[in-house]
Amino acid sequence: MARNNVEYWPLSDEQRAIVELCKDFAANEIRPRGREVDEADTVPPEDIFRKAAEIGITDFMLPEEFGGGGFTDVFTQCLVQEQLCWGDPGIGNFICANGFFADPLLALGSDLQKKKWLSPLAGPDALFTSLATTEPGSGSDSASIVTRADKVEGGYSINGQKSWISNAGLADQYVVFAKTDPSExxxxxxxxxxxxDTPGMSFGEPMKKMGQRAIVCREIFFDNVFVPEEDRLGEEGQGFYGLMKTFDVSRVVLAAAATGAARAAYEYALEYARTRTQFGKPIIEHQAVAFRLADMATRIESAWLMTLHAARQLDAGENVNGLAAMAKLQASETAMFCTWAAVQTLGGWGYSREYPVEQWMRDVKLEEIEEGTSDIMRLVISRNL
Structure with a gap:
């Protein structure tokens, strides 16, 4: 089922232009490099990021006043992320990682902080950024972090450890979440x-991952790291609020990323089924294959509509905690199903690294885990019933 020309919601000329730009970039720059980047494992594709930065893809989501493209609405961010992750899930998420850094800044930061920390993310020489929440003993339960930020003269002293931090060591700027009141x-x-380059801050070796190897993850260690009070983001105790606001956005955007990867797998399997012959006829004419493709198409359409609906509600200022979790749950599990179904449709060739579907299957597993596992998403949804 091809995506038709009827828009779910009317788009502006500017929105159509950024979507077409990202569609072309995904086809010509991202998709051809997917296997190479996966095989390189712990070498992030900085050259692809730079190419994207030159044409405004890495900063399109930042406010114009800080040099960005001005597409601050989540709906447009979903349109872009879906196209980029159709090209390759890991590379697509890597290119737009600065948006995740910007979200808590936009939610909690002062005007001075926004100008100081967001402006360097615009343009062809954009800095890399990272968001540091996860710890060895706390994944989805962000309130249970134990990294400490103790008040000292002029600021804070941070001690602790973070793990599985995307872009750690590569990034120039970090948002770090720590406990200022361990009793809470x-x-x-x-x-x-x-x-x-903050003294006392160090990084572990790149972590070996199942998929999305375009994004390198490391541990971060904090040994009496001094942070001046002016670099505290928001008031003491507001960090979790900022993080939850970030999760509402990131879960919806990641749902779009998962939907793009699911569409890639579906389109690849569909083309293969139309051209591959078994038992004297194209395999798409075999009922089991046709029904599997029908399930893929149906789940993708459902995930995409849920994602866009959640994005529209979020942009309207509604509480989307439950909707964001629904969209991420539906889209991530759809992506896992569709990549599995693509491997199944290609049979032995799907299991081979000669074709990209086995890589995509490894890549999208992360979408069922990051920013809250599927189990956590079901818990969030149940609490919003």
């Missing part, structure tokens, strides 16, 4: 802005 859970979390 969510109300004790505060956010801080740090630079890579």
């Amino acid at each position: 859970r969510s109300r004790g979390v505060t956010a801080f802005l740090l630079r890579k």
Whole structure:
């Protein structure tokens, strides 16, 4: 089922232009490099990021006043992310990683902080950024972090450890979440802005991952890291609020990313089924294959509509905690199903690294885990019933 020309919601000329730009970039720059980047494992594709930065893809989501493209609405961000991750899930997410850094800044930052920390993310020489929340003992339960930020003269001293941090070591700028009041859970979390060269901050070796190898993850260690009070993001205890606001956005955008990967797998399997012959006829004419493709198309359409609906509600200022979780759950599990179904449709060739579907299957597993596992998404949804 091809995506038709009727828009779910009317787009502006500017929105159509950025979508077409990203569609072409995904086809010509991202898709051809997917296997190479996967095989390189712990070498992030900085050259692809630079090409994207030159044409405004890496900063399109930032406000114009800080040099960005001005597409601050989540709906447009979903349109873009879906196209880029159709090209390759890991590379697509890597290119737009600065948006995840910007979200808590936009939610909690002062005007001075926004100008200071967001302006360097615009243009062809954009800096890399990272968001540091996860710890060895806390994944989806962000309120249980134990990294400490103790008040000292002029600021704070941070001690602790983060793990599975995307772009750690590569990034120049970091948003780090730590406990200023260990006696509290969510109300004790505060956010801080740090630079890579801050004394006492060090990084582990790249972590070996199943998929999305375009994004390198490392541990971060904090040993009496001094952060001046002016680099505290928001007030003490507001960090968890900023993080939850970030999750509402990131879960919807990641749902779009998962939908793009699912569409890639479906289109690849469909083309293969039309051209591959078994038992004297194209395999698409075999009922089991045709029904599998029908299931893929149906789930993708459902995931995409849920994602766009959640994005529209979020842009309208509605509480989308439950809707964002629904969209991410539906889209991530759709992506996992569709990549599995693509491997199944290609049979032995699907299992081979000669074709991209096995890589996509490894890549999209992350979407069922990051920013809250599928189990956590079901819990969030149940609490919003």
